Amino acid sequence: MTTNRTPATSAASTATTSAASLLRHLLPALRALAHRVLIDAMTGMAHGLFASLILGTILGQLGRLLPGAAGTWLTLLGAIATSLTGAGIGVGVAHRLKAPTFVVVGAMVAGQVGARAAALLSGTALQSDGGAPALVLNGPGEPLGAFIAAWAAVEAGRLVAGRTSLDILVTPTLSVCAGGSAGLLVGPPISRLMISLGQLVNWGTERQPLLMGIIVSALMGIILTLPISSAALGIILDLSGLAAGAATIGCTTQMVGFAVASYRENRFAGLIAQGLGTSMLQVPNIVRHPLIWVPPTLASAILGPITTMVLGMQSNAIGSGMGSAGLVGQIMTFQTMSGSTSTGRLIALIVVFQILIPALLTLGISELMRARGWIKPGDMALAAG
Numbered sequence: 001m002t003t004n005r006t007p008a009t010s011a012a013s014t015a016t017t018s019a020a021s022l023l024r025h026l027l028p029a030l031r032a033l034a035h036r037v038l039i040d041a042m043t044g045m046a047h048g049l050f051a052s053l054i055l056g057t058i059l060g061q062l063g064r065l066l067p068g069a070a071g072t073w074l075t076l077l078g079a080i081a082t083s084l085t086g087a088g089i090g091v092g093v094a095h096r097l098k099a100p101t102f103v104v105v106g107a108m109v110a111g112q113v114g115a116r117a118a119a120l121l122s123g124t125a126l127q128s129d130g131g132a133p134a135l136v137l138n139g140p141g142e143p144l145g146a147f148i149a150a151w152a153a154v155e156a157g158r159l160v161a162g163r164t165s166l167d168i169l170v171t172p173t174l175s176v177c178a179g180g181s182a183g184l185l186v187g188p189p190i191s192r193l194m195i196s197l198g199q200l201v202n203w204g205t206e207r208q209p210l211l212m213g214i215i216v217s218a219l220m221g222i223i224l225t226l227p228i229s230s231a232a233l234g235i236i237l238d239l240s241g242l243a244a245g246a247a248t249i250g251c252t253t254q255m256v257g258f259a260v261a262s263y264r265e266n267r268f269a270g271l272i273a274q275g276l277g278t279s280m281l282q283v284p285n286i287v288r289h290p291l292i293w294v295p296p297t298l299a300s301a302i303l304g305p306i307t308t309m310v311l312g313m314q315s316n317a318i319g320s321g322m323g324s325a326g327l328v329g330q331i332m333t334f335q336t337m338s339g340s341t342s343t344g345r346l347i348a349l350i351v352v353f354q355i356l357i358p359a360l361l362t363l364g365i366s367e368l369m370r371a372r373g374w375i376k377p378g379d380m381a382l383a384a385g
Helices: 007-065 068-083 085-096 101-115 117-122 143-160 167-185 187-207 209-225 230-237 241-261 263-277 279-288 290-311 325-337 343-371
Strands: none
Touching: 007 068, 007 085, 007 143, 007 230, 007 325, 068 085, 085 101, 085 143, 101 117, 101 143, 101 167, 117 143, 117 167, 117 187, 143 167, 143 187, 143 230, 167 187, 187 209, 187 230, 187 241, 209 230, 209 241, 209 279, 209 290, 230 241, 241 263, 241 279, 241 290, 241 325, 241 343, 263 279, 263 325, 279 290, 290 343, 325 343
């Protein structure tokens, strides 16, 4: 039997083939771009945040606790580190994206511009007492604006880096101008959108602490373990109050949960690496054995609403996505709740509900799954070296 192909049918077939071919070539490029922005660049942002805003906050907190010159010195260092959050993000992003030196420095400047975009545009960042205007660095600025500016600076700088005889002038100039422009033009509206989304999450958690406690705790814990920055997300969304408290318990449960549940495979070194470092170390194992992710995630979903509805535990944006990494989540919980809760009771709440119960609950679920053969010996073993 002969099939007659009309010109229209042939044209449609050719178009379909061309579209499929284009898609095959386009998808790898899109995946690479997504990995570059959402994984590599966001990881660099998280590193920059930790070395500036998060570290500065911890130093400031320690400075307020210590008397005399030592306390004053730490408070000053903390304030300087916090005010340079935009620059820290710029360096972190550029370094993670393997940018050359001039691009790194340009991204640092652009990141600081992006972080201060709203204040620069409104004129509040500049003050004058009759002489030359002075730049006022008040607080950390907008982390997302810094990220956008830094990423634009890196991508623009890479186009010309090392390709001209005037590299020392052309590369940093293009990086600063392109990144700074992106930060000023695009940063403020996107930052406002993300902050509005964070306010919606905060509002929803206050109104529906059971449902939102489950969602926020489980999702932030999952994001912490994935190669995505939960710390950056918590700060970008400006999580606070009960929402930040639920996020803190979710992230902490992933870390201490994996640390304790995998103790028989990884011993003390794994306990410290995951409990005070990152549960991201388990990602290769999760890819091979997805069921190992059930215990800490289920424990997060159980404990999230308990912290919001029963205990009313709160935190701030800085601590919301850090979990027990360096005990930042616990320090920020203490800082947030110390004005309304006695010191002894607050320390007990943090130790019991952010460390002990998450560890024991995750361990119990894990042991049940091991007994049923759903988790096998070695499934959670970390790679050596």
